[in-house]
Amino acid sequence: MPAPKPKATAKDRLEYAIFVTLVSLLRVLPFRQRSALMAWIMSRVIAPLAGYTKRVHQNLDLIWPDMPRAEHNALVTSVTRHTGRTICELFSPKDLTRMAKETPLTGPGLAALQEAQTAGKPAIVISGHFGNYDIVRAALINEGFHVGGLYRRMNNPLIHKFYLNNISTIGTPLFERGRPGLGAMLRHLKDGGTLAALIDVRVNNGVPLPFLGQPALTATSMAELALRYGAILVPVYGIRSADAEHFTTYLDTAIPVTDPETMTRALNTSLEARVRENPEQWFWIHNRWKGGTGA
Template identity: 45%
Template sequence: MTAPEPGRGGLRDIVMNAALGGAIRIALMIPYRARVRAFGWLTSRVIAPLAGHPQRIRANLAHAWPDLPESEVRRLCRDVPDNIGRTMIEIYSGEAFSRHIAATVTPRGPGMAALDAAQQAGRPVILVSGHFGNYDAVRVIVARRGYRIGGLYRPLNNPLFNAHYLRAMERIATPVFPRGRRGLAQMVKFLRAGNTIALLVDQYYNGTVLEFFGKPAPSAISAAEMALKYDALLVPTYAIRQPDGLSFDVVVEEPVPPSDPVTMMQAVADSLEARVRAHPGQWLWVHRRWKPELAGRDVRAETDAPC
């Protein structure tokens, strides 16, 4: 799993990091609901424009959704950073976020029965989602239902931010595994023991080319490969932010039928695309998901594995 990453290097990024760190510390002093609203507004109106997020959002929309009306593009340039800010401070809120979700969310969906049956049978489960809504709300709900759920995360480049981010994630549910050879090995061992892991699979990875929004989207297919190898359920899950900006509708879809890894991960990509089309302001359009300028180049070392 990943958090919105503060900048690094250069005077501009140093100033931005200091300002963002100060804003987070102040926000954590105020009541939970007020801090989530305030940090969403601050990110949308101040931080995102300074970081150049509207330009990235426009570039991604022009590539993947070119027929979107300009009025909708302008709205997304506000709504996407608002969701980013809310998600960031929710995760940094750790235990307060966990309590809020547990008190306000009841999961639903056709995959719930399969999920519960897998837990009772000790069968491994791989929950897959994207940077959509607040993906960590799913970890809260699953942990509260008695599952042992682990997450794979990419450590932030800034160690000060990362230390607090890691503590907050661990307050939501443990274990969490850092991306890398050792973390991956620990995660696989945890999965093979009949536990549940949560992965975000919507980042660029120079592996198999899937289709996302009708465009080539180089992707990792390791989630499906693990599901087949360890007889694990592969289950798309989503935490959809509701109109009040604070509550969520947690949906567990039917497990993806086992076939081959490419077919299975294309089904996951299609599932996520449907959710993003229904709630476009809740996906991380600042991600460089497609990178069309890198088509045909081997840039595996430059990219992120699924988190």
């Protein structure tokens, strides 16, 4: 039997009411103004109050302790502003889909995905909390790829339902991480579908693999699935442009077939390269290195 859905607490209802009210008010504005305002609200209000700003400072001190303080502080602001824009986009699925249609797919991984699709073979595309990962999913769907997305259930069940409704508008199927979505996800792969997932989610039973110079608990499950089902494994990224309103995509070279740990290390290395190029676009709010290091 499936696990019972968690019931909403009074705190959950209050958080949901505040969140939906904010989203509803923002939706009155045209998309560009909405995105800019959400960037400001996240950076100036939500991030400081929720402790996100402090977490970004701590993570930057861990990874780049020698960064000049002025550069460090400017990066903290840029990270939280980018996070606000990404949240706005994820809760504006029609606008995100429109942007995806205007964003061509590029990079060596595209040919590999096209070959797999033509041959009816499965594929797994891996991104991180970088740029806007759902831009790539939407762009792949627009190009005719049968993409199923893997997601993690949010702690607040009411916000989770709202979030799921929004990302479902971008495209389905969607599979909940863990036992609830496992069967449907495996059938999707067996049928030659493409699975979209994220690599930079900390898992308590993960393998401590290097990420930006520090060990981070990382799941090797996507590499294991690729090996089990003969799927190609392709790192993909939706990179925000300097004007903050457009994107480019990059589908990296498919990961060579070796073993789960080596392949997962390669995924981390690919994401590292994107983060070093555009550090403001990665979700430094994550407690990414907890449990994998002494930090």
